[in-house]
Amino acid sequence: MKHFIMKYNKYLGMGVFLFILVGSFYILRPDPKARAIVMQYPFVLKSDKVVSLSTYKADTAETDSTPLVTASGFKLDSLNPKKHRVIAISRDLKELYAFGDQVKLTNAGKFNGIWFVHDVMNKRYRNKIDILINPSDRQISLEGVVISKI
Numbered sequence: 730m731k732h733f734i735m736k737y738n739k740y741l742g743m744g745v746f747l748f749i750l751v752g753s754f755y756i757l758r759p760d761p762k763a764r765a766i767v768m769q770y771p772f773v774l775k776s777d778k779v780v781s782l783s784t785y786k787a788d789t790a791e792t793d794s795t796p797l798v799t800a801s802g803f804k805l806d807s808l809n810p811k812k813h814r815v816i817a818i819s820r821d822l823k824e825l826y827a828f829g830d831q832v833k834l835t836n837a838g839k840f841n842g843i844w845f846v847h848d849v850m851n852k853r854y855r856n857k858i859d860i861l862i863n864p865s866d867r868q869i870s871l872e873g874v875v876i877s878k879i
Contacts, residue, residue, distance in 0.1 A: 786863070822856070
């Protein structure tokens, strides 16, 4: 009888192991919907931050004495600076984002999409981004915009 119980315990242990192995496969297997999202967005979002958004123009009244050159040294088109999709970040966000980083904006209305960090804001601003617009565009400000590093 003792031999039978030892043999039974051995098979029971293997059965529990197989049950855990097969069960974890079904639990941990990726959902087909998640796979479709990964295929649609083949980049990895590295950090998310909720910020305030405002707009600015390449004008000496809103920038420094060289409005067509950003803080990173990037040169802007004087007729259509918006085409470069440039944003300026507040100095507290420099820990998360560097010049040249691509970021994705969501919850920003017509400004949703991919933008490039090329400028920095005045030190009095915190947790804020500025989007470069054309001289003829209307100024706007938004709250609750999500910025994600790509």
